[in-house]
Amino acid sequence: MPLSAFYLKLFHPLAGADPAAITYLQSLLTNDNANLALIRQAARIYSRRRRNLIHPTYADDSEGEVGPFDSSETILIVGSWRSGTTLLHELMAADGLNYTCRTIDAIFPADPGRHLKHRHRLLNTMLPANRKFDLVRIMSNSAQEEEFALAQMAAPSVFLSCYFPSMRQEFLNEALNFEGLRPNARQIWSRCHLAMSHRLYTKYAAARRPELPPKRLILKNPANSTRIKTILKLYRNTKFIRILRTVDHVVPSITRMMNIATRQFSLERRFKPVDDSDSDAFVEILLERLDADWKSLPKGSRQTVDYEDLVRDPMSVIDQIYSRFGFALPPGRRDKIEKFWTTTASQWRRPQPPLS
Numbered sequence: 383m384p385l386s387a388f389y390l391k392l393f394h395p396l397a398g399a400d401p402a403a404i405t406y407l408q409s410l411l412t413n414d415n416a417n418l419a420l421i422r423q424a425a426r427i428y429s430r431r432r433r434n435l436i437h438p439t440y441a442d443d444s445e446g447e448v449g450p451f452d453s454s455e456t457i458l459i460v461g462s463w464r465s466g467t468t469l470l471h472e473l474m475a476a477d478g479l480n481y482t483c484r485t486i487d488a489i490f491p492a493d494p495g496r497h498l499k500h501r502h503r504l505l506n507t508m509l510p511a512n513r514k515f516d517l518v519r520i521m522s523n524s525a526q527e528e529e530f531a532l533a534q535m536a537a538p539s540v541f542l543s544c545y546f547p548s549m550r551q552e553f554l555n556e557a558l559n560f561e562g563l564r565p566n567a568r569q570i571w572s573r574c575h576l577a578m579s580h581r582l583y584t585k586y587a588a589a590r591r592p593e594l595p596p597k598r599l600i601l602k603n604p605a606n607s608t609r610i611k612t613i614l615k616l617y618r619n620t621k622f623i624r625i626l627r628t629v630d631h632v633v634p635s636i637t638r639m640m641n642i643a644t645r646q647f648s649l650e651r652r653f654k655p656v657d658d659s660d661s662d663a664f665v666e667i668l669l670e671r672l673d674a675d676w677k678s679l680p681k682g683s684r685q686t687v688d689y690e691d692l693v694r695d696p697m698s699v700i701d702q703i704y705s706r707f708g709f710a711l712p713p714g715r716r717d718k719i720e721k722f723w724t725t726t727a728s729q730w731r732r733p734q735p736p737l738s
Contacts, residue, residue, distance in 0.1 A: 464635035471602030537574035547653035
């Protein structure tokens, strides 16, 4: 077994979770199908090795409120999963003018920014070289969607449906609609999301010299497609970019992604696979909600990008986004984005690997 596969088997992602997530998920492990060993192992790793390194959780109702995020301008990339959101996110995160959630922040959201060099080195020995469902390269500093971090903080998150596939619909409903499992789901999510953004600002932007333009926070998360109204109450200076891709291409890719993620991360021994009809219904609900909320956004705060245009000529799309939002893109910063595309273009154009 390769070393990376050994580590992934030994260290479930919950080893990086907030204590509230461990406690909350333990309370759900009550059926005969539960893999209790994994969650107990995660709890042991957490308590022994990271107890003195973490910040307090914001998922606990006893915690104080976190104020609205106005430390920097915020850009949110939305749209369905498997529609090119990751590509645009990584391109914009490569310019050095934006800061974002990285893989290390998503897996260890409660940890402070101390000893980052050593943390990155350790995590890179544990991560696979590529995401299994599409072979996109992944490293500790890769731009990452914050939905994984929210699961680690016990907030409503789509990823919890992969941990507990027998409760898939309940977790999806809570994550996308803030309904069902916890009556205060919206408040928990809001507190965790703001706490995460404040931590990212402290790590990556707070120390920027005052004479330099402030960095912008850029987040990519398809699940935020149904949360726009909530986000607007939390983030005062927000712009949105929506990616469009043909549903016929998106649905089978989502089915594949969900089944691979569930097989990797499930805390249950058996689960019913997702099929294309499940994914089609899921995408339909998400896009209907996004369509309705999208129209209410001011035209100057939203842009739409076509996936085919992005893959065919990403630099033209980037130029268009920055120009329409009035963002400066100095030549040296543009060169960074172009270099990233030049070195990674092949991974966005190859066929998907087999499921097994």
